[in-house]
Amino acid sequence: MSMFGFFRRKPQPDGSADAAKERLSILLAHERTGRQGPDVLPIIQREIMEVILRHLKIGKDNVDIRIDRGDDFSTLEINIELPEAGGAKPKAASSAR
């Protein structure tokens, strides 16, 4: 740092500490509630797969499950890639809140 830089420098509020606190509060709220029960996501995934397989022929790789944990609500997003049917490649997506 130059000498002039030192004299000119004003404390710039960074604010990333607030982001850290907020992220931790959300994360831990979820982790604390989830600690007792088993991990439900693999169970949901398996059961959904069972339902779909009863009607459609799809591979395990064609199902994509994501979760986004938020402060007020969380979203569970399930994307199922359906097999090719007559040239076009339809893609069904459903999401649940």
Add this chain to the structure above:
Amino acid sequence: MAKITVVTSGKGGVGKTTSAAAIGAGLAMRGKKTVVIDFDVGLRNLDVIMGCERRVVFDFINVIQGEARLKQALIADRRLDNLSILAASQTRDKDALTTEGVEKVLDELSQEFDHIVCDSPAGIERGAHLAMYFADEAIVVTNPEVSSVRDSDRVIGLLSSKTRRAEKGEEPVKAHLLLTRYDEARVTRGEMMKIEDVEEILSIPLLGIIPESPAVLKASNVGTPVIFDEKTPAAKAYSDAVGRLLGEQLEMRVQPGERRGLFQRILGRTA
């Protein structure tokens, strides 16, 4: 009966061994007969931090497996009469630690010492589990940083569910928060979480605030627990924490980090 205190954190590198050495020495300085045990089998480090690495003959695992008597394995500190160290094995693996073996050693130590300080390894596997299992109190070492706070939260959960006190339905393990590597200047700039933020998130009582300090590395370099370097802010902060651990009512003060002088700052040099 000795009081068993585990120094734990979940995350590695936050200052568990530094804190276990400083607090063990601090208890001995206040006249308590104290032993510090390294539970990090395979990666022992308490011996180098306490400066007795060249005097380790037998270790904790030797005692558990009946290859040495406890008296032979205990290393007496050369600076303080009432301080001893029990080193971890460097060659065995963590499976050598058994619940029964650990219990037997702790029971025997309890006859002779006032305080047993268990230096936990990082993680939540066997070594860490057994380090906390028999504890009466816990010091949860935490840096004001997201991954450390998250892991501390997990460990606090384990203290209230996976310890002997929890399993027997006794009074729960008393957990204390020890905030380490705290940098007031960065907190002022909004770059680091405030003490109250971490306290609020983890909601366990604060035992002390150890400022980020060059004295910690210096102490490790020479194998002297940092609390011996009495003039340094880190030593003062550890000394206060030990006092609070023994029930003293001490005002919570943030020791100033070693400040760089104006001249050094203009030259842009670090201390």
